[in-house]
Amino acid sequence: MLTERQLLILQVIIDDFIRSAHPVGSRTLAKKEEIALSSATIRNEMADLEELGFIEKTHVSSGRVPSEKGYRFYVDHLIQPQKLHNSELERIQSVFAERYYEFEKIVQNSAKVLSDLTKYTAIVLGPAVKVNKLNRVQIIPLNERTALAVLVTDTGHIENRVFAIPQDLNRADFEKVVNILNSRLAGVPLNVLQDKLFKEVSAILREHVDNYEYLLRSISEVFHLSEDEKLYYSGKNNMLAQPEFQDLNQIKNIFDLIEKEQDFSKILKKTPIGLHVKIGSENNNEAMNSCSLITATYNIGEEQIGTIAILGPKRMNYSRVISLLNLLSKNLTNELTRLYFWR
Structure with missing residues (x-):
């Protein structure tokens, strides 16, 4: 069980690392207004957090970065859904503003808006034909x-x-x-x-x-139609802008996985109902060990028909992405339900 002080330091470390992509040291933390502690106290607490497996060093003399365990704890216990700006709400609403009557246009627009807003890769899994x-x-x-x-x-x-x-x-x-x-x-x-x-x-x-x-x-x-679910992508190249993905072999493995639609469809089909976050090795796929995948299902009425997902680095802005996915999946459900019963 972490103390209140450890919880605060862990949250600030992860928030800062998500924002900057640079390891966080005790001197950086001591300058934070929300941490009224001495550098020595911060170093001791960081050492304890490291020993408990929540943070780790990238090399001997560096500051700390979140571990996979740290990210998991952060997502499960420390973050709150981020309040979205009016401009972001308007972009989400723009998906449905033109009153499309075709499923493909709605989901393609959904994927594009999500990738534009997050700067990550958006993937939408449509229903099996x-x-x-x-x-x-x-x-x-x-x-x-x-x-x-x-x-x-x-x-x-x-x-x-x-x-x-x-x-x-x-x-x-x-x-x-x-x-x-x-x-x-x-x-x-x-x-x-x-x-x-x-x-x-x-x-x-x-x-x-x-x-x-x-x-x-x-x-x-x-009438001879493919029975496979269809994937809709947007922002594949956004991965290249993330500092974690500068290794050519690593990014090639991720791109290869994305291009294999059947394999990625299987990954998304296994996601349970609702919103879920899988971090690094939790994805059970070596190519995704450095990635996080956030998924949200959408329905027509009470029937689950597809999944919308964001793929990005483990250093992802979880709070904002979760808020965006929650909002878009609910709106997508409402719009597709409207179209279904309208027909």
Whole structure:
């Protein structure tokens, strides 16, 4: 159990290191207004904190820096959510100001605003397509042989696919096809669309559309969708501006991990509901040993559908990032819930 004096010194050390990225010595602490202690007392308390594993030296004659244990204690017990400036609140609100009706635009904007405000890397994990349901289909003729199919899901996810059509398909047939698809497939999970198409829709198409078999094969290809969750990134290169990431091998390992979308999706899918902070080795990934990952889940109604995350150095401004993530995840939940029930 740390004393009040040790708690104060630990918090000031970590706050100062987060701000400056320089090891903190007893002389620096003695000049702080909030610490009314002698340099000798501060040195003794720092020695105790080091022995307890909360701070450590970067080399023999240096000041101290927080250890992973120190950061963990700091996040769990010492920080309070930071009050955001009006300008930051306005930037968060700007994500939704244009009243977007597409899931992709909302999350892409969310990631960009977060990376701009934090100067870290923002990642948003969208829902797996397979858990979405079809909301509606639109088919737009492009020329005599091709058309554009637009699939809209219940979460606002949009897929655009160009497909081949029979040469003799007229406008009236197009309207019939669209009406049949929407009446029979609206509300159907995307991962069973093809099964439903061949078992139920094909018989109806046969009755109403000439050369329906060719059209059926083309539509089947349109409904063949990836089942993986989609990642949206912003601010990947922000890592390069952090003094911790000047080692080329280290930053290469981090970038390699980020580029492997399936691997990073697995990391985000394992995050529990709510807001969570993983520091260094807690991420269970060697490439992230020098990083912290802060995640917040977002929902549609009561259903969790995705995760928004900030990846940065362990020397992260946790209080501010947590406040920003909390606010954005709540607003994202509210907006996506509005879109879902509006549809």
